[in-house]
Amino acid sequence: MLDITESIKKLDESDISDNIYHYKYNTKHLISLIHKKVAEDDPSFLSAYRSFEGEVFENFIYEKLMRYAKENDAIEKFILKGFHQNKIKSFANTLSISEKQQIVYRTKSKEISEFDAIFFTKTQLYFVEMTLVKSVIKLRKRLRKKKALLEILFPNYEIKSLIILNDGATGTRQFPPYCEVWFTKEFSAKEVLEYIRNPKSKQLKPKEKIQSPKFIEAHTLKLHNFRYYNTISWITKTIRSHKKHILDMGFLTNPKVQRYHDLYTKIYVGYLSIANAKSILNLSGEYEEDQRVMVAIEKKHNDEFILTYYIQLSRKVLYLYSFDDDGKMTKEKKDPFGITVTEVYHINKLMDASYEFTLANIKMIENLLKEASVPSV
Numbered sequence: 001m002l003d004i005t006e007s008i009k010k011l012d013e014s015d016i017s018d019n020i021y022h023y024k025y026n027t028k029h030l031i032s033l034i035h036k037k038v039a040e041d042d043p044s045f046l047s048a049y050r051s052f053e054g055e056v057f058e059n060f061i062y063e064k065l066m067r068y069a070k071e072n073d074a075i076e077k078f079i080l081k082g083f084h085q086n087k088i089k090s091f092a093n094t095l096s097i098s099e100k101q102q103i104v105y106r107t108k109s110k111e112i113s114e115f116d117a118i119f120f121t122k123t124q125l126y127f128v129e130m131t132l133v134k135s136v137i138k139l140r141k142r143l144r145k146k147k148a149l150l151e152i153l154f155p156n157y158e159i160k161s162l163i164i165l166n167d168g169a170t171g172t173r174q175f176p177p178y179c180e181v182w183f184t185k186e187f188s189a190k191e192v193l194e195y196i197r198n199p200k201s202k203q204l205k206p207k208e209k210i211q212s213p214k215f216i217e218a219h220t221l222k223l224h225n226f227r228y229y230n231t232i233s234w235i236t237k238t239i240r241s242h243k244k245h246i247l248d249m250g251f252l253t254n255p256k257v258q259r260y261h262d263l264y265t266k267i268y269v270g271y272l273s274i275a276n277a278k279s280i281l282n283l284s285g286e287y288e289e290d291q292r293v294m295v296a297i298e299k300k301h302n303d304e305f306i307l308t309y310y311i312q313l314s315r316k317v318l319y320l321y322s323f324d325d326d327g328k329m330t331k332e333k334k335d336p337f338g339i340t341v342t343e344v345y346h347i348n349k350l351m352d353a354s355y356e357f358t359l360a361n362i363k364m365i366e367n368l369l370k371e372a373s374v375p376s377v
Helices: 028-035 043-071 139-153 190-197 228-239 255-264 274-281 339-350 359-371
Strands: 077-079 094-097 103-107 110-115 117-120 124-130 158-166 179-184 266-273 292-299 305-312 318-323 329-333
Touching (some): 028 043, 028 190, 043 077, 043 117, 043 124, 139 255, 228 255, 228 266, 266 274, 266 339, 266 359, 274 359, 292 339, 292 359, 305 359, 318 339
Parallel strands (some): 158 179
Antiparallel strands (some): 094 103, 117 124, 266 292, 292 305, 318 329
């Protein structure tokens, strides 16, 4: 259990010099709105300002955590980022620092997860989430994915999360037991924005880089070997390899596989022809007859298993078809640079004709998923 200090709770800036002014902020759009004299209560202005303010809050808390880690005897390692770490290129299949100077895990050219901060005690690894949003319900899915990744990379540590919020945030009771929550007073980034708009308004003190043997570069950590695409391919092959059943449900519900499920968020199990998919997805001739419809098992926030469907038209064009609790279908175009586009492309090449499903197969799988129970991992 980590206790928040009064200095962090009250957002005391007396010990961090002017460091938060030295970070790089993505303010191009916000400044353009200011120059256009867009009203501060306009939705476009509010959205841009909140994004900027979230960046400043993250850097402020990171600076406070550095000093907290230096003084806290229980903390043994703390990962550097921003201008505190050396400028090195990011590495694949490990934790490293992105071009935006954030702590990330990436495979080849794709970022899998980003972490606001990471530190270690003797037996625990804490990943930190800092946010100004008032309702934190949407954080849960993100937390589960990050926890699963870190459990795979650091199997000898207990993975925990430290969530840092402003007073008044709601939904915190829904956080899982591995989360610890700190509350600070309300944060404002108005002084930082004023400096960005008018650098002559403040004479900055130099960057203050505190030193401690606890502070480490991300790429120096030793991680458990993990190959993203090899593992997802192994899951797809194994779940379809049962001699008697359409899916190996024992394999799916195995705690180890469910940890991977939390990371990948979906498990690809086969494909439908367009002809068969038409009746499920209400398709009306917009796709070629030889187009495959990839079938995946997704795990919802309440651990329920559901089927989702992907149609990939090109290397970068991918559509997701999914259904809500009332059976209403949604069609969503996926980020062309996201990891899902690459996953579907990779798994599609793996699947031969033996992976094709009939409509009867889909019905059977839906029944199996309704009966399945998800073990805790």
